[in-house]
Amino acid sequence: MGVKSVYKHILAEKGDSSSVELWFVSGDGEDFGEQEEINPEDLVFWSKNSVLWQNVWSKDPSKRTSEEKKLQKEIYEKIEENGIPNILRSEIWPTIATESEFELLKLQEEYMRLRGKKSSWQSEIAADITRTFPGHPKFAKGDEAQMELFRILTAYSLHDPELGYSQGTNFIAATIVLMMPEERAFAVFASLMKRFNLRLLYLNECEGLKRQLHFLSETVRIKSSKLKTHLDDQMIEPGMYATQWLLSCFTSRFPLAFSKRILDLLLLKPDDTQELLMKLTTSMLLFHRSEIFECEIDDFMDYFRSVLPAHFAIRTLPEDGDGPSYYEHSEKFLRFARGFRLERWRRIMIEHSWSQQRSKCKRAASNKDELIKELSAKNEALLVENEDLRIKNDHLKSQLDEISGRWTEIALRK
Amino acid sequence: MSYDYLFKIVLVGDCGVGKTQIRNRYTLDEFNPQSKSTIGVEFAFKTVNIDGNEVKGQIWDTSGEERYRAITSAYYRGSVGAVLVYDVTKPKTFEALENWASQLRQYADENIVVCVVGNKIDLPTREVSTAEAERFARGNGFFYMETSALDGTGVESAFRQVMKKIFEIVDSRQQARKKTVRAGSIGKTRSIKLTDADDVAEPSKFSSCCKQM
Numbered sequence: 001m002g003v004k005s006v007y008k009h010i011l012a013e014k015g016d017s018s019s020v021e022l023w024f025v026s027g028d029g030e031d032f033g034e035q036e037e038i039n040p041e042d043l044v045f046w047s048k049n050s051v052l053w054q055n056v057w058s059k060d061p062s063k064r065t066s067e068e069k070k071l072q073k074e075i076y077e078k079i080e081e082n083g084i085p086n087i088l089r090s091e092i093w094p095t096i097a098t099e100s101e102f103e104l105l106k107l108q109e110e111y112m113r114l115r116g117k118k119s120s121w122q123s124e125i126a127a128d129i130t131r132t133f134p135g136h137p138k139f140a141k142g143d144e145a146q147m148e149l150f151r152i153l154t155a156y157s158l159h160d161p162e163l164g165y166s167q168g169t170n171f172i173a174a175t176i177v178l179m180m181p182e183e184r185a186f187a188v189f190a191s192l193m194k195r196f197n198l199r200l201l202y203l204n205e206c207e208g209l210k211r212q213l214h215f216l217s218e219t220v221r222i223k224s225s226k227l228k229t230h231l232d233d234q235m236i237e238p239g240m241y242a243t244q245w246l247l248s249c250f251t252s253r254f255p256l257a258f259s260k261r262i263l264d265l266l267l268l269k270p271d272d273t274q275e276l277l278m279k280l281t282t283s284m285l286l287f288h289r290s291e292i293f294e295c296e297i298d299d300f301m302d303y304f305r306s307v308l309p310a311h312f313a314i315r316t317l318p319e320d321g322d323g324p325s326y327y328e329h330s331e332k333f334l335r336f337a338r339g340f341r342l343e344r345w346r347r348i349m350i351e352h353s354w355s356q357q358r359s360k361c362k363r364a365a366s367n368k369d370e371l372i373k374e375l376s377a378k379n380e381a382l383l384v385e386n387e388d389l390r391i392k393n394d395h396l397k398s399q400l401d402e403i404s405g406r407w408t409e410i411a412l413r414k
Numbered sequence: 415m416s417y418d419y420l421f422k423i424v425l426v427g428d429c430g431v432g433k434t435q436i437r438n439r440y441t442l443d444e445f446n447p448q449s450k451s452t453i454g455v456e457f458a459f460k461t462v463n464i465d466g467n468e469v470k471g472q473i474w475d476t477s478g479e480e481r482y483r484a485i486t487s488a489y490y491r492g493s494v495g496a497v498l499v500y501d502v503t504k505p506k507t508f509e510a511l512e513n514w515a516s517q518l519r520q521y522a523d524e525n526i527v528v529c530v531v532g533n534k535i536d537l538p539t540r541e542v543s544t545a546e547a548e549r550f551a552r553g554n555g556f557f558y559m560e561t562s563a564l565d566g567t568g569v570e571s572a573f574r575q576v577m578k579k580i581f582e583i584v585d586s587r588q589q590a591r592k593k594t595v596r597a598g599s600i601g602k603t604r605s606i607k608l609t610d611a612d613d614v615a616e617p618s619k620f621s622s623c624c625k626q627m
Binding site for chain 1: 430458
């Protein structure tokens with residue numbers, strides 16, 4: 001019952017009577033923000049600064065003047081607050097994904113070297129290509145964007161052989177492919193994975209993901225024990241809803257306009273992506289807590305799959321009716337997430353409990369290894385004993401044959 | 415919504431065999447031709463009536479990707495049923511069942527009820543025969559069913575068969591111990607484990623070291 005009222009609320013906002021389920025299925029890739037309007041203030045800012053900034057970025061970072069560094073700071077603050085206007089993303093993303101133009105060119109060259117080469121991950125990648133944003137017109141079957149995505153993911157699997165390919169990254173790369181030419185998209189994606197260390201989420205049996213889930217669970221307990229209890233009571237664990245959020249950096253379940261806004265933010269923090277993801281996942285739960293309290297066990301799947309992401313697809317007109325429409329829910333959420341704080345000592349405590357849990361897991365695993373070793377040693381010994389017995393058995397059998405042979409002889413003689 | 419029993423059931427099998435489509439057909443009665451890859455794990459619920467008992471199935475739909483095995487296997491723990499899916503048009507996905515079955519043996523309850531499901535029988539290009547698959551299932555003590563998530567054939571009955579079997583095990587054990595306590599009557603609904611008879615009316619335990627999964 002609870003979540004139904006949220007449904008109604010969303011549909012009323014959208015001014016529509018269709019069902020949320022039909023209208024918003026996450027991961028389809030419907031782009032509700034294709035004709036995004038630009039806020040006039042942003043237009044002034046970017047038309048004044050975007051070219052200036054691109055000139056700065058084209059220079060060696062160590063040779064930038066204090067004036068130029070100030071401009072960089074201004075640009076970053078602007079993006080943090082309002083995001084990047086959609087039409088400028090193809091220009092601006094590469095400039096914040098890499099340290100300088102030289103680095104971008106290097107990555108693009110690397111791509112041209114790898115493009116079209118075979119990879120052992122190819123069949124996994126191919127299986128996911130048709131299952132990435134299937135609702136988006138540019139990803140319709142056999143379309144050029146699908147081929148680009150395939151080539152980029154294949155090249156990346158060669159560029160980073162330790163990781164290869166991992167599900168979830170297909171949605172991140174697809175979001176980037178939609179915005180810019182192929183080789184530039186590769187450079188931004190590769191940079192996000194390596195320079196920004198997103199790859200940590202997937203490496204070593206998803207160690208980074210497990211750490212994030214641990215943090216999420218602990219932080220929610222600290223910030224709202226009532227929410228944690230409610231989720232526990234309904235048997236909803238972080239891995240059930242947050243795995244997709246994290247492994248695709250919010251690109252697989254949310255409207256593209258929101259996903260792109262998240263990438264704007266991630267690209268500002270080369271050293272801090274894990275921290276930002278932690279903030280976003282925790283805020284995602286806390287910000288929607290009143291709705292989550294209304295959910296019962298049967299509602300959760302719909303809630304996380306459609307209802308929650310649908311909020312982010314609704315555009316609102318400003319109250320005075322003047323000016324472009326905007327994503328009110330998205331803006332409010334991001335403001336909330338920006339304001340999210342966790343005390344240092346708490347962070348240390350969580351980090352500590354995580355490393356304890358990890359060593360416990362490792363110990364359990366090594367115990368298991370020892371048990372396996374012990375049992376295989378026993379098995380070995382039994383096999384040897386078995387072989388001995390078999391030889392003895394053969395020996396006795398031949399003795400028996402001999403004896404019965406003699407018996408027959410004796411019997412015949414009589 | 416109240417219920418008497420909660421059974422946790424995992425859906426496993428190679429990438430692209432149709433696990434998510436089977437789940438959607440079963441829980442929502444829908445088939446979305448535009449399928450998306452499952453990242454990690456997704457879940458769904460459906461309640462059915464078995465011999466007058468409201469039994470809720472908690473369906474765990476897992477990614478078939480090798481890398482996520484470490485994560486998805488954490489969900490096997492506490493599962494009392496498993497649906498092992500392969501694609502009848504792709505022999506490779508059938509051959510992989512051996513591997514999936516050994517994963518289950520390693521991580522899941524030893525008495526887990528398993529149903530092997532050959533999916534996509536609506537396609538004309540079948541390459542794995544029913545006899546072959548039945549032999550595999552019988553050899554391992556599993557059920558066998560064939561389904562089409564596209565038109566719905568077999569999906570409902572595959573799950574029903576698994577749930578009914580689990581119910582029988584739980585019920586006979588309760589009969590044997592003359593336990594008249596029904597989970598629902600204690601106020602809080604219980605989830606079911608199969609190995610330890612004493613656990614029958616206990617709440618599910620997520621006490622293992624990897625519980626955050």
